Amino acid sequence: MIFRRVRGSAARERISLPVLVLLAALVLIIGYPLLLLAAMALNVGDAQALLPTHWGLANFVRLLGHLEWIRNTLLVALAGSTFGTALALLLAWIIYRTTIPGRRVLELLVTIPYPMGPLVGALAWSELASPHGGLINVLFDALTGSHASLVNIYSVPGIVFVMAIFEAPVAFLMIGAAMGQMDPSLEECSAVMGAGRLMTALRITIPLMLPAILSAWLFLFISMMGAFAIPTILGTNSRFYVATTAIYTLFQGYPPQYPLAAAVGFVLIAFAAIAVWLYTRALRGRSYAVVGGRTYRPRPIDMKGLTPFLFAVVCAYVVVALALPLGILLVASLQRNSNITLSAASWTLHNYRYVLFDFPTTRQAIVNSLLLGIGTGTVGTALATILAWVIYRSRGAGRGVLEQLTMVPQSLPRLIFAAALLWMMLALPLKLYGTLFAVLIAYIIVFLPLAYRSITGVVVQLDRSLEEAGRVHGAGWLSVMRSITVPLLSPGLLAAWVLLFMVSVREVSASIFLAGPGAQVLGPAIFNFWDSGGLPQVSALVIVQTAIILVALIVIRSVHKKGVAI
Amino acid sequence: MSLLDDPGVSSPAPGACGDRKPARDRAFIRVTGLEACYHGKPAVRGVSFEAYEGEQLSLLGPSGCGKTTTLRCIAGLETPTAGEIVIDEQVVFSAEQNIDVPSERRSLSMVFQSYAIWPHMTVFENVAYALRLHKERAGALRTRVTEVLRMVGMEALIDQPATNLSGGQQQRVALARSYAFLPKAILLDEPLSNLDARLRVRMREELKRIQRQFRVTNLYVTHDQEEAMALSDRIIVMREGVIAQVGKPLDIYDAPRSRFVADFIGAANILCGRVTEHRPGEALVVDVNGAKLVCAPRAELPRPNAEGEYLVAVRTVYPELRRNFEGAGVNCWPAFVKERLLLGDIVNYMVEWPGGMLRIHGFPNVLFSEGERLLLHISPERAVLVDADD
Numbered sequence: 001m002i003f004r005r006v007r008g009s010a011a012r013e014r015i016s017l018p019v020l021v022l023l024a025a026l027v028l029i030i031g032y033p034l035l036l037l038a039a040m041a042l043n044v045g046d047a048q049a050l051l052p053t054h055w056g057l058a059n060f061v062r063l064l065g066h067l068e069w070i071r072n073t074l075l076v077a078l079a080g081s082t083f084g085t086a087l088a089l090l091l092a093w094i095i096y097r098t099t100i101p102g103r104r105v106l107e108l109l110v111t112i113p114y115p116m117g118p119l120v121g122a123l124a125w126s127e128l129a130s131p132h133g134g135l136i137n138v139l140f141d142a143l144t145g146s147h148a149s150l151v152n153i154y155s156v157p158g159i160v161f162v163m164a165i166f167e168a169p170v171a172f173l174m175i176g177a178a179m180g181q182m183d184p185s186l187e188e189c190s191a192v193m194g195a196g197r198l199m200t201a202l203r204i205t206i207p208l209m210l211p212a213i214l215s216a217w218l219f220l221f222i223s224m225m226g227a228f229a230i231p232t233i234l235g236t237n238s239r240f241y242v243a244t245t246a247i248y249t250l251f252q253g254y255p256p257q258y259p260l261a262a263a264v265g266f267v268l269i270a271f272a273a274i275a276v277w278l279y280t281r282a283l284r285g286r287s288y289a290v291v292g293g294r295t296y297r298p299r300p301i302d303m304k305g306l307t308p309f310l311f312a313v314v315c316a317y318v319v320v321a322l323a324l325p326l327g328i329l330l331v332a333s334l335q336r337n338s339n340i341t342l343s344a345a346s347w348t349l350h351n352y353r354y355v356l357f358d359f360p361t362t363r364q365a366i367v368n369s370l371l372l373g374i375g376t377g378t379v380g381t382a383l384a385t386i387l388a389w390v391i392y393r394s395r396g397a398g399r400g401v402l403e404q405l406t407m408v409p410q411s412l413p414r415l416i417f418a419a420a421l422l423w424m425m426l427a428l429p430l431k432l433y434g435t436l437f438a439v440l441i442a443y444i445i446v447f448l449p450l451a452y453r454s455i456t457g458v459v460v461q462l463d464r465s466l467e468e469a470g471r472v473h474g475a476g477w478l479s480v481m482r483s484i485t486v487p488l489l490s491p492g493l494l495a496a497w498v499l500l501f502m503v504s505v506r507e508v509s510a511s512i513f514l515a516g517p518g519a520q521v522l523g524p525a526i527f528n529f530w531d532s533g534g535l536p537q538v539s540a541l542v543i544v545q546t547a548i549i550l551v552a553l554i555v556i557r558s559v560h561k562k563g564v565a566i
Numbered sequence: 567m568s569l570l571d572d573p574g575v576s577s578p579a580p581g582a583c584g585d586r587k588p589a590r591d592r593a594f595i596r597v598t599g600l601e602a603c604y605h606g607k608p609a610v611r612g613v614s615f616e617a618y619e620g621e622q623l624s625l626l627g628p629s630g631c632g633k634t635t636t637l638r639c640i641a642g643l644e645t646p647t648a649g650e651i652v653i654d655e656q657v658v659f660s661a662e663q664n665i666d667v668p669s670e671r672r673s674l675s676m677v678f679q680s681y682a683i684w685p686h687m688t689v690f691e692n693v694a695y696a697l698r699l700h701k702e703r704a705g706a707l708r709t710r711v712t713e714v715l716r717m718v719g720m721e722a723l724i725d726q727p728a729t730n731l732s733g734g735q736q737q738r739v740a741l742a743r744s745y746a747f748l749p750k751a752i753l754l755d756e757p758l759s760n761l762d763a764r765l766r767v768r769m770r771e772e773l774k775r776i777q778r779q780f781r782v783t784n785l786y787v788t789h790d791q792e793e794a795m796a797l798s799d800r801i802i803v804m805r806e807g808v809i810a811q812v813g814k815p816l817d818i819y820d821a822p823r824s825r826f827v828a829d830f831i832g833a834a835n836i837l838c839g840r841v842t843e844h845r846p847g848e849a850l851v852v853d854v855n856g857a858k859l860v861c862a863p864r865a866e867l868p869r870p871n872a873e874g875e876y877l878v879a880v881r882t883v884y885p886e887l888r889r890n891f892e893g894a895g896v897n898c899w900p901a902f903v904k905e906r907l908l909l910g911d912i913v914n915y916m917v918e919w920p921g922g923m924l925r926i927h928g929f930p931n932v933l934f935s936e937g938e939r940l941l942l943h944i945s946p947e948r949a950v951l952v953d954a955d956d
Contacts, residue, residue: 193696194747
């Protein structure tokens with residue numbers, strides 16, 4: 001068994017041209033917007049100017065008066081990521097390691113809430129559990145005759161809850177993958193030598209899973225710090241602002257307060273950087289759990305009497321994160337007005353006709369989102385493939401740096417990066433702002449780490465000798481690519497493509513600033529629609545979006561049996 | 567450390583031999599009518615055997631023969647579908663009585679094919695883990711760990727993280743770890759198969775030495791007949807979930823019961839023929855293509871093949887070839903060297919004799935050349951009738 005990844009020393013090798021070109025391009029497209037963001041945060045002169053007329057720290061001083069934004073952000077992100085990771089760990093353990101019935105189906109159902117997206121989750125749960133008119137509260141009142149509301153989703157626990165259940169699937173996939181890579185004999189050995197189940201769990205399993213658990217937690221933490229849809233929909237009512245919603249409000253205000261927004265964004269990025277640094281420190285010398293590449297199928301544990309209970313836990317999650325949200329949205333989309341009735345007699349399909357055909361804005365948003373999905377999928381997959389290829393298959397220095405740079409957008413809250421990108425586009429002489437192209441660029445960059453991770457998994461598995469055999473037999477590089485590499489990679493490439501398509505279709509944070517009247521996109525359109533009322537129509541549009549994503553999900557499952565590797 | 571260093575052979579650790587006196591006549595592990603599935607398919611189909619206290623017993627067979635599943639059932643890592651397992655007079659599994667003692671309460675120890683060295687611990691912690699579980703006092707812990715590590719020549723690496731170890735070193739730590747707390751028996755699941763060929767031979771010798779020092783009952787699973795021969799008091803040969811033969815290594819080698827065993831252990835010529843004379847326990851002659859081969863007598867004839875012919879196994883090392891034709895007696899024929907393959911330590915001959923072709927192992931000290939005419943002698947006790955496979 002190999003614990004360590006053997007890294008060739010590349011210290012004295014020269015940097016190759018492809019590495020250099022890619023490095024320069026990434027530095028430019030990731031670094032330049034961030035530089036503009038920093039400059040904007042230090043701008044104490046004309047608030048509308050893109051480049052500071054006067055420099056100073058006044059924006060950060062003003063931010064001291066709004067420390068609750070940062071505090072709230074950290075609060076929901078910490079609570080949400082911790083709850084989400086714990087939930088994911090529990091689900092992964094039940095599904096992958098115990099003998100509950102229907103594991104394959106449950107594994108699929110548990111992952112669906114993630115591609116559905118936080119916007120869908122927030123809308124659905126606000127319809128389910130808003131203090132007044134939320135279905136759960138209405139039913140509770142009808143049953144008990146009281147007028148108190150049972151649950152209030154417009155609260156900090158509500159926000160944390162919805163964030164956790166809709167982000168948990170990513171952590172579930174990450175932890176599940178790590179569980180599959182752990183040699184089951186490590187646990188078996190402990191058992192044979194006399195350790196009980198609890199002892200084995202505490203001394204062997206959990207320490208070995210720790211790197212994966214931490215890395216899932218970090219992913220959720222950063223993702224939740226940049227979460228936009230959930231805190232806006234569930235928090236704005238009660239004037240609960242987090243950094244992203246504050247930035248959005250500062251952008252929307254008249255006049256827009258870009259410098260203060262930039263300062264908030266800057267602080268948020270700093271916190272993300274600190275989290276990444278702490279994580280790296282914590283894991284120093286503990287990378288054993290992720291290496292090896294071999295996957296195992298450990299014998300699931302028969303929990304005997306507890307099995308029905310564990311099964312119920314997973315089902316409860318599926319109900320709360322999938323069935324209830326989809327159910328309420330489906331019912332709401334069939335209503336004639338905002339008052340939800342459960343009697344099918346008064347239901348109508350009118351809302352679907354409205355969002356699909358009659359209303360130009362949503363019609364255009366649907367078409368644009370499909371185009372963006374295809375564009376992001378294609379360009380993103382191509383770019384990630386080239387990067388993976390250069391990093392894993394070429395020689396020379398600088399490949400490690402290139403890989404780290406590729407993964408940088410993962411640590412940047414998407415809404416803030418999109419804002420910075422907006423300033424870059426305004427600063428450039430090209431008239432990109434307000435076009436689909438602007439959104440496309442944003443999507444490609446923010447989803448690059450996702451695409452890269454998904455592709456490297458495939459590239460690493462493809463044995464180099466398969467290509468070398470082609471070369472030896474006289475095929476040129478292009479010919480090897482066409483006849484050997486691409487056919488072998490194509491299921492993996494298709495899976496990455498569909499993954500990018502899905503996340504693009506459902507994205508809000510990266511497009512809320514960049515989509516405009518000339519470039520309507522589904523996520524922001526749903527959001528704006530919600531902002532201006534019209535619950536039945538919003539629900540119909542959400543169902544349309546979910547349908548598109550579910551079709552993509554079916555495609556991805558059929559080409560890639562192991563599901564979406566995040 | 568270099569693997570070629572001789573790790574302290576001269577100084578067996580005090581107390582390492584254990585408190586129990588080996589009693590070779592007592593069935594220490596008894597498996598009766600064991601049946602088990604692996605990945606839903608029947609892998610073990612009615613296996614019964616006994617391991618005596620202090621015995622080195624091997625389960626040998628090709629992959630998929632059920633040997634590992636049997637071992638894992640004994641360890642409590644798989645649940646059999648039928649049968650009974652008794653360890654040291656305690657029933658640990660019985661389908662009939664619905665008993666299934668969990669792994670951790672069977673007082674066994676195991677060495678895994680992947681070594682299962684815990685990567686988040688140091689060498690010391692790996693070995694100390696089981697000792698702590700078995701309530702070794704903290705004061706004695708370090709001494710005891712050092713002691714067993716010295717036995718495998720690893721005491722210098724005691725504080726190294728386990729991730730720094732090579733395959734051979736992990737193997738040694740895994741052995742030290744499983745012997746450290748003096749378990750009732752040690753189960754070894756192909757412990758040498760992940761090592762490269764040279765290291766495997768070396769570790770085989772070392773394992774033999776460790777076994778002699780500790781005298782703990784060993785149940786050793788392997789597909790490598792050399793390992794089984796070298797390390798065992800007795801061998802259980804398995805095939806397709808059932809036991810093909812049980813016996814001492816040399817008994818199995820000299821008297822394989824079936825064609826499968828003759829083929830799987832050592833190298834053998836399988837000759838087919840009709841029995842022309844059979845006096846139970848006294849004489850047995852088989853006509854192989856006209857050559858009257860006098861075979862080792864036996865009480866009953868084995869199972870013939872589908873054509874009604876009987877199979878005779880002749881080990882490739884036993885037939886003698888000589889240039890001197892004088893004194894030719896029973897089972898002597900003129901032969902002709904058709905092919906010679908020089909392999910270094912051994913020489914392979916394909917020899918034509920009246921019965922057909924025979925593969926014979928020779929040694930470079932007496933070399934025959936291709937085309938040479940020789941005298942072939944097969945000693946009657948070396949021609950063994952075996953069961954045809956079904």
